[in-house]
Amino acid sequence: VVGVGDDAAVLPTPDGRVVASTxxxxxxxxFRRDWSAAPDVGVKAAAQNFADIAAMGxxxxxxxxxxxxxxxxxxxxxxxxxxxxxxECERAGATILGGDVTGADxxxxxxxxxxxxxxxxxxxxxxxxxxxKVALSGRLGWSAAGLAxxxxxxxxxxxxxxxxxxxLAVLVAAHRRPQPxxxxxxxxxxxxxxAMIDISDGLVQDLGHVAADSGVCIDLRSASLPVAPALRLAxxxxxxDWLAWVLTGGEDHALAATFDQRxxxxxxxxxxxxxxxxxxxxxxxxxxxxxxxxxHFRRQG
Amino acid sequence: VVGVGDDAAVLPTPDGRVVASTxxxxxxxxFRRDWSAAPDVGVKAAAQNFADIAAMGxxxxxxxxxxxxxxxxxxxxxxxxxxxxxxECERAGATILGGDVTGADxxxxxxxxxxxxxxxxxxxxxxxxxxxKVALSGRLGWSAAGLAxxxxxxxxxxxxxxxxxxxLAVLVAAHRRPQPxxxxxxxxxxxxxxAMIDISDGLVQDLGHVAADSGVCIDLRSASLPVAPALRLAxxxxxxDWLAWVLTGGEDHALAATFDQRxxxxxxxxxxxxxxxxxxxxxxxxxxxxxxxxxHFRRQG
Numbered sequence: 001v002v003g004v005g006d007d008a009a010v011l012p013t014p015d016g017r018v019v020a021s022t023x024x025x026x027x028x029x030x031f032r033r034d035w036s037a038a039p040d041v042g043v044k045a046a047a048q049n050f051a052d053i054a055a056m057g058x059x060x061x062x063x064x065x066x067x068x069x070x071x072x073x074x075x076x077x078x079x080x081x082x083x084x085x086x087x088e089c090e091r092a093g094a095t096i097l098g099g100d101v102t103g104a105d106x107x108x109x110x111x112x113x114x115x116x117x118x119x120x121x122x123x124x125x126x127x128x129x130x131x132x133k134v135a136l137s138g139r140l141g142w143s144a145a146g147l148a149x150x151x152x153x154x155x156x157x158x159x160x161x162x163x164x165x166x167x168l169a170v171l172v173a174a175h176r177r178p179q180p181x182x183x184x185x186x187x188x189x190x191x192x193x194x195a196m197i198d199i200s201d202g203l204v205q206d207l208g209h210v211a212a213d214s215g216v217c218i219d220l221r222s223a224s225l226p227v228a229p230a231l232r233l234a235x236x237x238x239x240x241d242w243l244a245w246v247l248t249g250g251e252d253h254a255l256a257a258t259f260d261q262r263x264x265x266x267x268x269x270x271x272x273x274x275x276x277x278x279x280x281x282x283x284x285x286x287x288x289x290x291x292x293x294x295x296h297f298r299r300q301g
Numbered sequence: 302v303v304g305v306g307d308d309a310a311v312l313p314t315p316d317g318r319v320v321a322s323t324x325x326x327x328x329x330x331x332f333r334r335d336w337s338a339a340p341d342v343g344v345k346a347a348a349q350n351f352a353d354i355a356a357m358g359x360x361x362x363x364x365x366x367x368x369x370x371x372x373x374x375x376x377x378x379x380x381x382x383x384x385x386x387x388x389e390c391e392r393a394g395a396t397i398l399g400g401d402v403t404g405a406d407x408x409x410x411x412x413x414x415x416x417x418x419x420x421x422x423x424x425x426x427x428x429x430x431x432x433x434k435v436a437l438s439g440r441l442g443w444s445a446a447g448l449a450x451x452x453x454x455x456x457x458x459x460x461x462x463x464x465x466x467x468x469l470a471v472l473v474a475a476h477r478r479p480q481p482x483x484x485x486x487x488x489x490x491x492x493x494x495x496a497m498i499d500i501s502d503g504l505v506q507d508l509g510h511v512a513a514d515s516g517v518c519i520d521l522r523s524a525s526l527p528v529a530p531a532l533r534l535a536x537x538x539x540x541x542d543w544l545a546w547v548l549t550g551g552e553d554h555a556l557a558a559t560f561d562q563r564x565x566x567x568x569x570x571x572x573x574x575x576x577x578x579x580x581x582x583x584x585x586x587x588x589x590x591x592x593x594x595x596x597h598f599r600r601q602g
Contacts, residue, residue, distance in 0.1 A: 002423050006514075007356035007499050008322035008416070010423045013314040020398050021309035022413055024367030026405040055308035066325030066411045097321055104327040110367045110411030112323055115309070122303050122311045198308050213307075 001062075001095060009097040011062050011114060019115035019122065021052035027107035035150050038077045040176040041109070042084020044251075047178045048200060049113040050092045051253035054182040055198035057123040057189025058115035060092040065111050068104035081109065092182050120189040128195040128214035128258035134273035135265055137184035137255045139174065140203055140226060141242065144249025145234045146175025152238055168234050180253040187266035188257045196257040202248035204288065207256055207281045214258075217278030219285055220247075224272045247288060302363075302396060310398040312363050312415060320416035320423065322353035328408035336451050339378045341477040342410065343385020345552075348479045349501060350414040351393045352554035355483040356499035358424040358490025359416035361393040366412050369405035382410065393483050421490040429496040429515035429559035435574035436566055438485035438556045440475065441504055441527060442543065445550025446535045447476025453539055469535050481554040488567035489558045497558040503549035505589060508557055508582045515559075518579030520586055521548075525573045548589060 002010040011018075023045070025031060031041050050060040065085055069078055078101060089096055097114070128134075149172055188196055195214055199206045203220070211218045225246050235242035258275055259265060282288070303311040312319070324346070326332060332342050351361040366386055370379055379402060390397055398415070429435075450473055489497055496515055500507045504526075508519045526547050536543035559576055560566060583589070 003320075003357060003425050006425045006427075007353040007497075008320045008359070008414075010357065010418070011319050011321060013317055013319050016314055016317065018312050018314050018319045018415070019304075019309045020312060020363070020365055020413070020415065022365035022367055022399055022401055022411070024369055024401045024403050024409075024411055026369055026403055029404060052308040056304060056311065058309070062321070064321055064323035064413055066323050068325055068327055068407075068409060098323055100323055100325045102325050102327055103330060104407055104409060106369075106405055106407050106409075108325075108369060108405060108407075108409055108411075110323070110325055110409075112321070112365055112413035113309075114319070114321065117311070122307075124304050124307045126307075196308075 001097065004098060011097060013116065015117050015119060017117055019053050019056050019058040019117060020112060021049055022112045023049045025109040033107070036176050038080030039084035039087065042081040043088045043177045045109050045111055046085050046088035047180055047253055049111045050088070050094065050182055051180045051198040051200065053113050053115035054180065054185030055196050055255055056115070057120050057185050057193065057196065058117045059186055060094040060113055060182055061116045062094050062097040062114040063089055063111060064098045065109065066100045068102050068106065068108040070105055070107065071103055073107065118186065120186065123189050123193045123196040123257070125195050125197050125210045126213040128210055128216050128275050130216055130275055130277040131261050132194055132258040132275040133261055133271050134218055134220065134256065134258055134275060135269045136272045137268045138180060139252040139254055140199070141231050141245030141249040142171050142174035142228065143178055143251040144245040145231055146171035146173070148238055148240065149234060150175065165237065167230055168237070170230055171234055174252060178251055178253050181268055184255050184268050188255065188269065191259065191266045192263050193257040193259055196255060199250065199252065199254045199256055201250040203256065204247045204281050210258065211279060211281055217276040217280055217282065218273060219276050219282045220273035222284050224270065226270065247283065302398065305399060312398060314417065316418050316420060318418055320354050320357050320359040320418060321413060322350055323413045324350045326410040334408070337477050339381030340385035340388065343382040344389045344478045346410050346412055347386050347389035348481055348554055350412045351389070351395065351483055352481045352499040352501065354414050354416035355481065355486030356497050356556055357416070358421050358486050358494065358497065359418045360487050361395040361414055361483055362417045363395050363398040363415040364390055364412060365399045366410065367401045369403050369407065369409040371406055371408065372404055374408070419487065421487065424490050424494045424497040424558070426496050426498050426511045427514040429511055429517050429576050431517055431576055431578040432562050433495055433559040433576040434562055434572050435519055435521065435557065435559055435576060436570045437573045438569040439481060440553040440555055441500070442532050442546030442550040443472050443475035443529065444479055444552035445546040446532055447472035447474070449539055449541065450535060451476065466538065468531055469538070471531055472535055475553060479552055479554050482569055485556050485569050489556065489570065492560065492567045493564050494558040494560055497556060500551060500553065500555045500557055502551040504557065505548050505582050511559065512580060512582055518577045518581055518583065519574060520577050520583045521574035523585050525571065527571065548584065
């Protein structure tokens with residue numbers, strides 16, 4: 001990497017292509033400073049962006065950031081956000097290429113991630129075909145459950161409802177620091193994934209994009225969806241439905257992909273449904289309604 | 302370009318490297334909606350970012366944007382900003398790779414530009430050596446003079462002090478839509494530029510980065526600096542010093558570079574000074590003090 005700190009930075013792209021994705025995160029909409037410590041904000045923002053790279057079948061390589069902060073915010077907070085960015089870059093195998101810090105009334109974090117396909121064909125949302133199997137790598141509903149626990153009981157980054165039930169703390173931690181397995185993306189591409197997407201807004205909603213772009217129907221099998229014991233426990237505590245978290249909770253950044261029915265699934269991937277002709281997303285062959293309606297668990301913004 | 306509108310986009314990089322730069326622009330600090338129409342905000346933001354690519358000796362290729370806007374802002378304003386981005390992409394020979402629009406209390410625009418070196422070595426700020434000539438391609442002080450005219454008299458995007466003096470309107474237009482000659486960057490790189498920088502904060506300040514990174518002194522010759530007749534006219538109108546605009550006005554995104562004394566300067570480049578051993582930036586071999594001090598013309602943020 002040449003030129004970091006110069007007008008621009010230079011990144012080698014031995015593959016002859018670069019994969020790029022950008023995200024803008026706004027305080028109060030995408031994160032809360034009283035619910036997430038500064039390093040967690042950085043980790044989560046980087047994870048969200050790198051997951052988009054992985055969902056194309058690419059390997060995260062670099063990150064550029066812009067950070068807008070009010071003048072009254074302690075410099076340490078800014079440093080801690082960048083420490084979070086650096087930490088997630090290290091976990092992802094990427095480097096920080098450049099940054100721009102400016103003043104503003106609202107805290108805002110703008111990230112651009114760059115990745116490398118290592119010779120693989122990019123996997124879009126548009127290649128699923130009837131007969132394909134639908135598979136998942138990663139967690140579902142953990143972040144949504146963690147957010148529900150925070151909403152129910154927490155007032156600060158240091159006191160959480162989960163404090164009283166340590167077995168629930170993993171969910172709050174997952175909300176604060178999603179830890180996607182980025183290599184699941186390139187592994188799926190190498191195994192011939194026909195379509196792939198990052199689950200950032202919820203399984204049903206995001207697979208809806210695959211169904212629409214591919215012109216197919218995706219039929220999920222609820223019994224095959226991974227449900228962590230902590231999820232059932234949290235749902236019991238809060239008197240809510242864990243299936244809603246699993247089907248509509250975003251921000252865990254699991255990857256969902258479709259594969260030809262004869263394809264060998266790579267490590268970490270499990271079958272959760274089937275592609276049919278038709279349109280939309282079904283659960284156990286019927287339309288699924290979240291309690292409180294579709295918008296119940298969608299994030300704002 | 303594959304995958305635009307997908308999780309991420311794929312850009313060919315035949316050179317085996319990609320040049321990347323990111324910028325964050327905040328309403329009230331980097332632009333004013335009452336002084337610049339939405340398309341101008343988009344044009345100016347893209348120009349600023351592409352100029353950073355050109356300053357490495359690279360050719361702009363792609364742009365990713367994040368746009369944060371309050372809910373009460375008309376959708377047309379958002380569309381017009383993106384129209385400005387598209388217009389400047391077309392002028393620069395680049396394409397929009399992706400975008401992310403979100404809500405926020407403050408209007409903010411986050412851009413990442415990508416470029417291609419076409420086999421040339423990147424030109425950093427650190428390669429100037431004593432004996433090199435210092436050269437410039439582009440305008441100096443136009444944007445600062447345009448801003449001064451707006452500050453003195455304008456209250457809206459439609460009424461300007463320059464309205465009364467059409468020969469000054471070019472300066473206000475330059476403030477709203479800087480139109481850098483991006484190809485001057487790759488041409489300088491091909492001609493062997495030893496160091497190069499985008500003049501975004503003012504000639505003296507930005508050449509100060511070259512002097513510091515290269516460990517040299519840069520001595521400007523004031524008689525060689527380009528001074529447009531409109532600048533002298535505007536300075537007379539406002540009773541101010543045009544030399545201050547030329548030396549400290551930013552945002553025209555001229556390029557400054559150093560070349561070996563025997564190098565042939567490419568088209569559009571003119572000699573404006575010399576590199577000596579020492580440190581800092583001099584004007585006619587002496588330190589230069591702006592009227593009102595160094596911070597007088599610096600932009601905020």
